[in-house]
Amino acid sequence: MALSxxxxxLVDTAADLFYRHGITNTGVDRIAAESKVSKPTLYAHFRTKDALVAAVLKTQHSRRRGEIEAYxxxxxxxxxxxxxxVFDWLDDWHRTEGRRGCAFVNASAELAGPAAAEARACAAGHKRWWRGLFTELCARTGADRPGELADSLCLLMDGANARRLVEDDPRAASAARRAAAELLTAHLEAR
Structure with missing residues (x-):
């Protein structure tokens, strides 16, 4: 069923505002105003701000997954x-859209309490998807322990996202790629 x-x-506006300014710094009044909808309309679609955050993360997951799979x-x-x-894609993304790193890590850092459980579950699911994708790619490459290598590659990706956010370093993904290449070589030579 198509969304209204x-x-x-609302989802697109909230996604942009949450990413640029943070979830806690972005109030529903601003989301409603910039979406050009009334607050009652916002609450008719999302009973709480946490429900809106979860919807944003679900949408971002679908988009990110589509982007990387197409790439x-x-x-x-x-x-x-x-x-x-993946690191080549990440490098391109950091230089264009990804100046604040990973929206899922950023959201998780801000979300607390039982009301945010759905949004945190979305973020955790996104990270599981990345691990699964890396595991599949490592297996396709011929690594003996693709899951183990995938865990390390996820850490490199998350580290690159953190460095992009904290240090505003546009080269973080290329540094992570170099480390990933070394890890991959070590795993392939150990076979």
Missing amino acids: TAHQR LAGQEAPDGRWPLL
């Missing part, structure tokens, strides 16, 4: 090393 225009506008589908892996393509 107001619903989608990978159009690429050839250097020397069959598929995980490195």
Whole structure:
């Protein structure tokens, strides 16, 4: 079922505001005003701000997943090393949209209490999806312990996102890619 225009506008506006200014710094009044909907309309679509945050994270997960899957589908892996393509994508994303790092980590850092459980679950699910994707790419590359390598690559990706946010370092993803290449080489040579 298609979402209403107001619903989608609320999600898109909230996603932008949450990412640029933080969840706690963005009030529902501002979201309603910038979405050009009334507060009653906002609450008709989302009973709480936490429900809106969860909807934003679900939408961002779907978009991010679509972006990376489309990117990978159009690429050839250097020397069959598929995980490195993720870091190439991350580098491009950091230089264009990703100046504040990972929206899911950022949201998790702000969310507390039982009301935010759904949003935290969305963030955790997104991270599980990344681990699964890296595991699949590591297996395709020929790593003996693809899950173990995937865990390390996820840490590198999250570290690059944190460095991009905290230090505003646009080279963080390329540094993570170099470390990922070394890890991948070590795993492949250990076979």
